[in-house]
Amino acid sequence: MTNINGKRLRERIHTLGRVGVAADGRRTRLTASDEDKAGRDLVASWMKEAGLRVVVDQIGNLLGIWETEENRGEAPVMVGSHIDTVINAGQYDGCLGVLAGLELILTLREQGVRTKRPIIVGAFTNEEGVRYSPDMLGSLVYAGGMSCGEALATVGTDGTVLGEELARIGYAGTVRPGFVTPAAFLELHIEQGPIMDAEGYDIGAVDRLQGIRWQKVHIEGAANHAGTTPIRMRADAGLAAAKVNIFCREMVGKSGGVATVGTIAFKPNAVNVIPSQADFTVDLRNPDKAMLDHDEELLSGYLKELEETDKVKITTQRISCFDPVSFDEGICRKIEAAAGRRGLKARRMVSGAGQDAQMLARICPTAMIFVPSVKGISHNPQEFTSDQAAENGANVFLDVVCELANN
């Protein structure tokens, strides 16, 4: 049984993890920033060192291609993830998938293994979506879900234009995104949730990805004196917002999804004034599209009801919408089988977060491998996956990619 080099993988995770760490100790590599450039330069140098052909496409996706005289022209197996980060990030999110992809190619080359298909490892642009919107932009464009021109014109939260920033850091390539359609795509990623850690699993065979619906909700009531306004005469926007939060929680208890009110603001926000306005966001997710649609309808109906019962006016604005994705059942079985051969405990998983793999799933059979995140912590410097857990994941990754590349 071939194994990846755990020490090398670990060291590279830490080396890349040190890129973009500011004086205050916070790690931040926003898309097309100087820190992102430094991370890209490092990964590109490792790709070249591994003998890969490095290609940057027009949206800045960084691809390392391993092909031989024999397999040139065959549809490749693609692996990859991203190296951009959130603000004050951990070091595993995305990077593990890119570096383990590189590691498995290196391992195969060192062992003299020849695969029937080329293998490409990619680092996709702007997965986190912190600086530019939407998230998973590079893989979306690669999969043909958004035109490259539109994507390059995206204006960031800091007023910059993505295309200009990519050119500035030297990662505006000339190759058309999607220039090659993979035979399969596989992404190794940390779970970013607590399930595998809590239940003691080593490997997640990710067969589905939740659909996501974000909306902004604006409730308009009437600002009145908290002491002099009888309950029956109130139009309390804050109370109505509280009811929506609780309604969502009860609703997903039935549908099996999750719901989160993550942001809120009241106006005028004074101790003794009834809130005239409440603005908040609702994040609804469900692996089942029909259930997600149904929850959205239920919520919409409840908001109408509240307008009557609570004498408020409610408007909503959808800010994000991704349908659930089903990954390839065949690849998931290969993941489970590979884990079994290595004596690792595997379970099927649903990805709660958005992933580059969901975009690639539009153009080829795709799945993901999860490894546990301790306590489920992610997007945080305390994000942690043990060396052994990362190595286990990378080895199963290696096994499945080999199978796919010889198929």
Place this chain on the structure above:
Amino acid sequence: MTNINGKRLRERIHTLGRVGVAADGRRTRLTASDEDKAGRDLVASWMKEAGLRVVVDQIGNLLGIWETEENRGEAPVMVGSHIDTVINAGQYDGCLGVLAGLELILTLREQGVRTKRPIIVGAFTNEEGVRYSPDMLGSLVYAGGMSCGEALATVGTDGTVLGEELARIGYAGTVRPGFVTPAAFLELHIEQGPIMDAEGYDIGAVDRLQGIRWQKVHIEGAANHAGTTPIRMRADAGLAAAKVNIFCREMVGKSGGVATVGTIAFKPNAVNVIPSQADFTVDLRNPDKAMLDHDEELLSGYLKELEETDKVKITTQRISCFDPVSFDEGICRKIEAAAGRRGLKARRMVSGAGQDAQMLARICPTAMIFVPSVKGISHNPQEFTSDQAAENGANVFLDVVCELANN
């Protein structure tokens, strides 16, 4: 039947209302500011013009004393309210009571009426409590509820010291607050609530004032990914805050009080992160002290319950506490009788807001007269009481003060 001069009262309300109006049209006279000084100077000049002896006490309360050779030495009847305002205020809150008090003395003098007791009209310092805390500071000190030294050392939201600011604007007097104990205190004030306007009443005989309990509530949960964290593993501080809001509303539905969650903030306040912290305020009021105490206990018990059910930690901090006040039944009957004689529709009222009268009630028989606020709007430029409604109130005020001053 003697009547006040409605035109003069009206004009003075508008004249004082123009003081402290900024270039943007917003009216603001915070305690001991230059705008407050301008308002005080105007009122003091009218007091002098009316032949009153103007006295400023050590906490800056501005008092106009009408006494004659015959009644000097008798315990006076005191009337009054305040002329400090909130930010972007209306023109009636407080000012109506001060100017109608001055108006009724002028009317009595012009009519040659002699009362058995002196009449004092006062404008108390810092009723609104916007710049300095607590609110109703001047009347509290006058009634002996707080030492003058402590009050003068109060540091404002802008870092200023009240005593220094009063000296700066020339309103740090030398007379001891409470230097004279009134035989009775009566305050005319706008309702600041919607009841009288909605129900068509002219005169409110205010026999009680709600007790007020403010607390800050801090809920500590766990920030986790909104997509990857199963419902059963969440500790959602925002959801717990929503439950508290709804619990309070249901609770006061039984106790007959009012409850308001007027402010809120989540941390980290991101769309896709479960709130780890929720900070909000609870404003509880009830005219019945036992009910108010009971509601506080119920809420405290519910917060303990939530710590278990929602896996959160909750701390609270009391930021304001005033027990309910019962006003003088005899004066309330006089108000109702005077309204009846004038063909005005009167009802008993509970003051939902805090008032200077609640402080004076500590040292003498006290009551208030309310006049309607259109739509209940107050602390807002749209605050409005019709000329007729204000005049009606001032006439009943005159009648009752005459009775009290001849008693």
